[in-house]
Every structure is written in C-alpha cells, then in structure tokens.
Amino acid sequence: MAPKYRLTYFNLRGLGEIIRLTFAAAGVEFEDVRVTEEEWAKIKPTTPLGHIPMLEIDGKPLAQSNAIAHYVAREHGLAGESNMEQAQVDMFVDTWQDVAKPLIDIYYIKDEETKRELTKKYSEETVPTFMASLEKLLCSNNDGDGFLVGNKVTLADIAFINVMSWLDSLGPNVLEKFPKLAALRKRVEAIETIAEYIKQRPKTDH
Amino acid sequence: MAHKYKLIYFDRRGRGEVARLLFAAAGVEYEDFRFKKEEWPKYKGTTPFGQCPVLEVDGKPLTQSNAIVRHLAREFGLAGKTAWDQAQVDMILETMQDIANPISVICLCKDEEEKHALKATYEEETLPRYLEAVQKILAANKDGKGFLVGDEMTVADLSLFWTLDCIPVMVKNPTAKFPKLQEFRDRIAAVPNIAAWLEKLPKTADWDNSNVEHNP
Numbered sequence: 001m002a003p004k005y006r007l008t009y010f011n012l013r014g015l016g017e018i019i020r021l022t023f024a025a026a027g028v029e030f031e032d033v034r035v036t037e038e039e040w041a042k043i044k045p046t047t048p049l050g051h052i053p054m055l056e057i058d059g060k061p062l063a064q065s066n067a068i069a070h071y072v073a074r075e076h077g078l079a080g081e082s083n084m085e086q087a088q089v090d091m092f093v094d095t096w097q098d099v100a101k102p103l104i105d106i107y108y109i110k111d112e113e114t115k116r117e118l119t120k121k122y123s124e125e126t127v128p129t130f131m132a133s134l135e136k137l138l139c140s141n142n143d144g145d146g147f148l149v150g151n152k153v154t155l156a157d158i159a160f161i162n163v164m165s166w167l168d169s170l171g172p173n174v175l176e177k178f179p180k181l182a183a184l185r186k187r188v189e190a191i192e193t194i195a196e197y198i199k200q201r202p203k204t205d206h
Numbered sequence: 207m208a209h210k211y212k213l214i215y216f217d218r219r220g221r222g223e224v225a226r227l228l229f230a231a232a233g234v235e236y237e238d239f240r241f242k243k244e245e246w247p248k249y250k251g252t253t254p255f256g257q258c259p260v261l262e263v264d265g266k267p268l269t270q271s272n273a274i275v276r277h278l279a280r281e282f283g284l285a286g287k288t289a290w291d292q293a294q295v296d297m298i299l300e301t302m303q304d305i306a307n308p309i310s311v312i313c314l315c316k317d318e319e320e321k322h323a324l325k326a327t328y329e330e331e332t333l334p335r336y337l338e339a340v341q342k343i344l345a346a347n348k349d350g351k352g353f354l355v356g357d358e359m360t361v362a363d364l365s366l367f368w369t370l371d372c373i374p375v376m377v378k379n380p381t382a383k384f385p386k387l388q389e390f391r392d393r394i395a396a397v398p399n400i401a402a403w404l405e406k407l408p409k410t411a412d413w414d415n416s417n418v419e420h421n422p
Contacts, residue, residue, distance in 0.1 A: 091254075
C-alpha cells in the first residue's frame, strides 16, 4: 500500500520547495501543510531536530530538506539509475545549492549599498562562472538535449528549476548565454505534473 | 572488477576526511592525493566546478564532498540497509553540516565584535541544541551503545566521529555534557580499521581558515 506523506513547512518555497517539486515530478500525492510562525512554535518541540521542513511517512518523521528530497526521489526512481548516476545527481544537487547560497546570504544583508554591490558581483561573475561549468557538463550528456544525468528527469534537474525560481530575481537574462540550460529549464517545467503543480502553487516571494 | 579510486584534496582533514574514513572503514585501497594550499591554483581549473575534494573513479571525476561521501558509502554498504535507514543516515549527514558550517563562518568573520557574538551564540545555543538532539537519536538506538542508525556502522557514525573532532577548534570539550557522544566517539576510534587509520594519518592542521577558501 502506498505510504501516506505529510510535509510540514512554512508558506514559502524556501527549503521546502524542492520536496514539493519532487513529489510533483513523481506524480505522487502528499499533504502539503503550510504553517504560520505561531503554529510552528507549538509543534517545534515535537520535531526530530527542531526545524522544518519535516516529512512524515506513515507518521514517522524525517527532517533535513536534502535528506527528505533524496528519500522521495529514491523511492520514486528520480535519484539516478546506478550508484554512479546517483552520485552525479548528488553532485548537481549540491552544486545548485552552492549557486544559490550567496543569494540567500545577500538577502540577509541590511546595508543597501553593500547589497547592491554584492548582487552585481554575484550576477555578473559568480552565476555565469557556475553556469558555464554546468552548461559544459549538461552538454556532455546526450549533447545537452536531454537531462543533467542519465536519460530521464532526476533530482538534479528538479534542483535546477528550483534554484532558477530564485535567480529569476536577478532579471530575465540569467540563462541567455547558456542555451542548453535554458532549454532544459523549459523542458523540465513543461513536464505535465510539474507544470500543473507550478500553475496552482501559492505565489510567494521566496 | 574493483574500481580505481583517487581522492584529490588539500593536505588536511577538512572536507576530505569522511571520505578517507570510509575507505579506512571499508578496507578499500585508494590513492590519497594531497596538495598544499599554494598548489591549488594549479589544480583548480582541472576540476568540474573549481572546487575540491574531487574523487576520481576509474578516471571519471566526481565533486562535492557530500556526493563523494554518499557514493562511497553506497558502494561500500555503509549507507544504511533499508530506504528508511538511508534517509535517517542522510538526515544525520545534513545535521553534521549544520554543526560544522557555522565554524567556518565564524573563522571567516573579519569584524571582531561580530565574531565574538557569533561564537557566543554557537557555543551557548546552537551547538548544545544540536548535540542534545544527536545524543537523543543515538540513545534511542540500543541506548546509545551501538550506532546512530541500524545495527551496523554507517557513514553517519563516521561523519559524527569526524564532526566531534572538528568542533574543538571553536569550542573546547564539546562533549563534556554529552557522555553518550563521548563514549560513542571513543568506541568508533577503537574500531580496528579506524584506529589503524588514525595511527597513520598525516599530522596536519585539522581546521584552519584556509579550509573554507577553496570555493569560487
């Protein structure tokens, strides 16, 4: 019998969205519980590590967004077909996080001038440097016309479109010089269950 | 046929050590290629994303320390026996990152006052909260006399072992109030393959500021 999944997180994309997108990619139902700060304060002591997202699988709790995303991906054949493919998927997922991390750090900076300068450097140097390497790696797999790893969508591709939803804040041209990555994004977001999920998900700032 | 492994990293423990512990625990041969910090510019351009460690498996490169660690763990049967066990192991690996990463942030902080404040928060709130949660997880499995997940050693245990050794660079005696964690640490250190590795590992700086400078 299919397990009962219950995801608890804030009403944000944040650290929870990669999990929601993985369920969408797998076409698997889950209870998408979005809590307020007040509600969170009440349930916090009952969680394994005192933070969310948390996924309950038939009532058993699992914490840490990466652990959860990997578990859901593995259970539904989205983690890579062999050990080596799984390793490649892991590598990409971690690298997409490295791409996003400076943007998250910038978000917390209070001084506007510093924020502007760092965003400029991030947008003009950090992101293109990463994207160049990622475009090259994508092209080494089926000429870049398929997916990041193997022959089907995996968590690596899901992590990509998730990070792109934050990079969109930098402007419309982030992938202008990286046509294969741009096409991959379109391809993944057009997958029926993913497209449907994106269409109906709550519109939040992050 | 056995794979040919080459681990490429700085001549320090840092983000390469859990991979090295996995090779030791599994008793698998590998080339432990180490370079000095000044030599890094020479190798940086040859890596997939300008970062290390890199694991070459039969010449094919894999980067990102977590990806390397998970891959080796899976290859060596140290990733957890069931899907649920693997998820628990992953959860602990991520938590070890949450414990270790603030240390880098504090080390890199240039403002002395801010550094002092961050260190105080880490020492008085963040670290004890995490160690308590991890000790609880350990204690829930055979009263803490076994391993973190399941009945056999997994990479979660090796990662906790290494993390506990990292913390003293920032907070001395982190396990003073967590006896089960200290006992665990000593028990892992005594596992024959691990003890042999600890005996022969190069005596390098465990953690320094340069540990965090290798990212672009």
